[in-house]
Amino acid sequence: MAHATVLLAGSPIRTNLGILGFSAVTLVESEGLRILVDVGHYGRRERLLAALAAHRIDPVAVDHVVLTHLHWDHALNLDLLPEAEIHVGAAEIDRAEAPPANDPHTIRGAAAWLRARRTHPISAPTTVLAEGVELVLTPGHSPGHLAVVVHEPAGRLLVAGDAVPTRRAWLRGRPDHVYDDASLAEASVARLHALEPTRVVPGHDAPFRVRPDGTEHEPAEEVEFVFREDRERDFRWRGGEVPARETYD
Ligand SMILES: [Zn+2]
DSSP, X not given: OOEEEEEEOOOOOBOSSOBOOOOOEEEEEETTEEEEEOOOOGGGHHHHHHHHHHTTOOGGGOOEEEESOOBHHHHGGGGGOXXXXXXXXXXXXXXXXXXXXXXXXXXXXXXXXXXXXOXXXXXXXXXXXXXXXXXEEOOSSSTTOEEEEEEETTEXXXXXXXXXXXXXXXXXXXXXXXXSOHHHHHHHHHHHHHTOOSEEEETTSOOEEEETTEEEEOOOOOOOEEEEOTTSOEEEEOSSSOOOGGGGO
């Protein structure tokens, strides 16, 4: 049996100024192995290191990293885990050699990074990485996307990456964004539904439970927005109605 812990939950927050790209980072433990599924981007670097430290895990002691795909928001922190073997879809590496213009998110240069590491390109529909840990090829959002199924004592946990970035995507059967093939993306979500997970960690949303009578989000970490103001004071906002500006002057 394996066990999973969400180190960093994903978030669907988007802004008119740009993409925040907060993707989920999940720790999976099986047979004494430490496996990270996705590693996040530089904006979450300190949070990731703090989360590993909170679990008493030295980054050099992470044995495996599964990259669901090579979009920057999921994969940039790879250098923090220098000893880990890397598992990534073979078609992701091919795309990273020459990403098409309609996919601005695949990391330019990722193929060279991966060649310099112990990298296992995955092309089989299902691959057993460790006891109770399966990699499932789920193309569509990107050409070689991988999801991960973790067989826990309490049920099947699906770490879905951007095959299912949000609970909305799970409910309507297709990811929110597609950078490769929409029909493949829908077929991948159907395949994941058929695995009947009891819990889903989406790429960009709080984890949710799947029950016969519907889905239910787990409690999400409260998001606090901090704006640096011209008088060197922070403008803090926790959501809801924006308070009158005078409150902060
Ligand atoms: Zn993506």
